[in-house]
Amino acid sequence: MIERGARTRPTTRTPQRSDVRLVSLVVPVYDEQDAIPPFLDRIAQVFATLGPGYRYEVIFVNDGSRDATEFVIRSRMQTDNHVSLVNLSRNFGKEAALSAGLDHAEGDACIPIDVDLQDPPELIPEMLEHWDRGAKVVNARRASRGSDTWIKRSSAAGFYRVFNVLADQSIPANVGDFRLLDRQVVEVLRGMGERVRFNKALFNWVGFETAEVTFERPERRTGNSAWSYWRLWNFALDGIFSSSTTPLRVWTYVGGTLAVLSMLYAFVIFLRTMIVGIDVPGYASTLILILLFGGLNLFAIGILGEYIARIYSEVRERPLYVLRSVHKAGGQG
Ligand code: UDP
Ligand code: MG
Numbered sequence: 001m002i003e004r005g006a007r008t009r010p011t012t013r014t015p016q017r018s019d020v021r022l023v024s025l026v027v028p029v030y031d032e033q034d035a036i037p038p039f040l041d042r043i044a045q046v047f048a049t050l051g052p053g054y055r056y057e058v059i060f061v062n063d064g065s066r067d068a069t070e071f072v073i074r075s076r077m078q079t080d081n082h083v084s085l086v087n088l089s090r091n092f093g094k095e096a097a098l099s100a101g102l103d104h105a106e107g108d109a110c111i112p113i114d115v116d117l118q119d120p121p122e123l124i125p126e127m128l129e130h131w132d133r134g135a136k137v138v139n140a141r142r143a144s145r146g147s148d149t150w151i152k153r154s155s156a157a158g159f160y161r162v163f164n165v166l167a168d169q170s171i172p173a174n175v176g177d178f179r180l181l182d183r184q185v186v187e188v189l190r191g192m193g194e195r196v197r198f199n200k201a202l203f204n205w206v207g208f209e210t211a212e213v214t215f216e217r218p219e220r221r222t223g224n225s226a227w228s229y230w231r232l233w234n235f236a237l238d239g240i241f242s243s244s245t246t247p248l249r250v251w252t253y254v255g256g257t258l259a260v261l262s263m264l265y266a267f268v269i270f271l272r273t274m275i276v277g278i279d280v281p282g283y284a285s286t287l288i289l290i291l292l293f294g295g296l297n298l299f300a301i302g303i304l305g306e307y308i309a310r311i312y313s314e315v316r317e318r319p320l321y322v323l324r325s326v327h328k329a330g331g332q333g
Contacts, residue, residue, distance in 0.1 A: 021054055021107075024057050025057070026102055027059065029061065029065060030064065030091060057083075062085060081330055136185050140176070140215055141174050151229075155232070
């Protein structure tokens with residue numbers, strides 16, 4: 001099914017119909033009414049500079065917005081035939097919304113992008129250049145995280161460090177969802193059945209020739225980030241537990257080491273009792289050991305719980321998202 005380099009691309013493009021390639025921008029939106037018009041304007045500007053070799057479509061996935069997001073998108077659809085809208089039945093979270101968007105995108109390449117212009121659309125031409133030269137994935141790496149708070153920066157750095165120690169397949173730091181994915185890669189992603197989806201790691205797991213562009217991440221233009229710290233923490237846990245079984249297996253070694261140490265200690269106590277007799281005081285050390293092992297046991301059980309909860313959500317096989325309606329560019333739907 002997957003043939004490397006099977007498609008040949010002419011270097012000088014005389015735009016015949018078959019040669020005009022479709023680029024799908026996949027945009028999850030949650031309460032973003034003010035961000036949509038400036039976003040569409042910037043995208044139109046960027047593609048206007050690209051010449052006739054590319055067409056584009058913008059697929060908004062309305063992730064259960066409570067404001068006028070749907071209304072704003074649908075009124076833009078009256079005049080802008082690049083825009084499609086996929087409505088989810090409620091808020092499913094950005095990862096599920098992205099999957100919904102990729103499922104509805106028809107492009108030869110798909111680019112997940114944030115609507116708040118923190119992923120600068122001006123990077124798209126550079127990404128397309130790499131794609132033309134044969135890259136199947138083009139990552140966009142943030143050169144710095146200057147626009148983030150100190151807490152967000154250091155927790156992100158900590159996350160990537162822990163993740164890359166634990167996971168079988170490391171992910172590049174500071175590369176978000178903003179990247180170009182060739183159709184071939186999108187098809188592999190769509191075939192991956194898992195419910196707990198940490199897209200960053202999935203994108204990377206697929207492999208293929210990967211290029212990279214870098215950018216400065218600007219501040220959010222309108223509205224607020226919908227990610228609370230608690231949500232980010234859970235997102236990080238999802239990422240680690242869905243990409244690594246190390247936390248599950250490490251307890252064999254922790255338990256084994258502690259068992260060996262306990263036996264040595266038991267031997268020491270035995271010898272002492274034989275030589276100096278029974279020593280009644282020992283309250284503190286007993287208590288410390290009980291607390292230590294009690295804590296370790298609970299912690300290890302908690303880790304088991306994290307995996308079991310995820311296994312549970314996988315075996316239920318609920319759909320990743322529920323569609324309310326789909327409105328294709330051009331009116332029907
Ligand atoms: N988003 C979404 N569903 C959610 C939360 C966010 O579709 O439950 C969208 C949001 O509208 C935006 C993108 O995901 O287009 C990134 O969100 P945000 O800017 O809040 O994240 P940050 O830039 O802080 O990572
Ligand atoms: Mg943002």
